[in-house]
Amino acid sequence: MMNEKELLEWYLSAGVDVICGDEPFVSVKKPSLPTTHESVDTRPAITDLAQMSTVACKNARELCEKAQSLSELEKAVENFDGCALKLTANKTVFGDGNEHARILFVGEAPGADEDREGKPFVGRSGHLLDKMLAAIGVERSKCYITNILMWRPPGNRTPTGAEVAVCLPFLKKKIELIKPKVIVALGAPAANALTDEENSISKIRGKWLEYAPQPGVSIPLLPTYHPAYLLRNPAMKAKSWFDFLRLAKKISND
Numbered sequence: 001m002m003n004e005k006e007l008l009e010w011y012l013s014a015g016v017d018v019i020c021g022d023e024p025f026v027s028v029k030k031p032s033l034p035t036t037h038e039s040v041d042t043r044p045a046i047t048d049l050a051q052m053s054t055v056a057c058k059n060a061r062e063l064c065e066k067a068q069s070l071s072e073l074e075k076a077v078e079n080f081d082g083c084a085l086k087l088t089a090n091k092t093v094f095g096d097g098n099e100h101a102r103i104l105f106v107g108e109a110p111g112a113d114e115d116r117e118g119k120p121f122v123g124r125s126g127h128l129l130d131k132m133l134a135a136i137g138v139e140r141s142k143c144y145i146t147n148i149l150m151w152r153p154p155g156n157r158t159p160t161g162a163e164v165a166v167c168l169p170f171l172k173k174k175i176e177l178i179k180p181k182v183i184v185a186l187g188a189p190a191a192n193a194l195t196d197e198e199n200s201i202s203k204i205r206g207k208w209l210e211y212a213p214q215p216g217v218s219i220p221l222l223p224t225y226h227p228a229y230l231l232r233n234p235a236m237k238a239k240s241w242f243d244f245l246r247l248a249k250k251i252s253n254d
Contacts, residue, residue: 053162056082060166064173070099073173077150083166085151085159091118095146095174102251103138104180105129106171107226108189109149109159120145125227129186132227132240136248144178146171148193159189168193172213181254183211183219184247187226194221201225206243208250222247 059082067073074094086092093110096119105121113123121129130140149167153159171193175183185191188201194211205225210218224243225236 053166056166057169060169064169067173067177070095070174070177073170073177077170083149083151083163085149085153085163088154089151090115092150093118093120093147093152094150095144096120097140097144098142099144099178101142101144101178102181102254103143103247104175104178104183105143105145105186106183106190106194107145107147107186109147109156110152111156111228112152115152120147121227124231128227128230132244135241136244138248138251144174144180146174148190164189164193175211175219176213180219182247182250183221185221185223187229188223191221191223201229205239206246208246220250222250 060080063076063080064073067076077092077094080086089110093114107120110120111123111125113126114120120126129145133140133143148164148171149159150170153163183194185194188199188204191201191204191209192198195209201223204223207223209221209223211221212218222243225233225240230237230240
């Protein structure tokens, strides 16, 4: 049985951002105003749920500021209760790989296999990613692999904007601690979250973008198709192969 806070967080994870009162909301006209436009009472701009999301994001940033290593950050995530997805997930999927990796791979969220094992990209998508890395002579163990979200959305649904916003500080802190030479965004959600843009993957895949955490600092970012998409659309594997060749050329020149 969930308590009130957990119930509100559950609603937030489902995308509910407006709370209705016990009685129907009715617009009430202001009396006798000397204007041709009628004035009505409106709802508060910030609901309780939106406020909870704001507080959760603030708490996430504060935890990130204190973490001085990936292990400290992982412990902070284990104690973080600001994302309602944690209530329904089986395991926290923090990340996996070399903490000093030159290449950082970022996906969107864990799937069912990842939720069971507690590691990212261990299912069919992960096996395909391993083969793609091997094809360009890169060992998975020398990379770091993670997602924006560290908990699986129920039924693999699309994460809400609030869930992404709450988890994003932890992803950015991972990047700060690992200091990769290159970031590979697997899918549009990962690329858009790191560039603060809204582009389709077909528009940006294979193009070198930049992740700029602060003025004067930038990391090359290469968007490409998510392996799960390639499993559904095998014809697109050729395009991803060219993207990985670009990646191989980039790291060989550094």
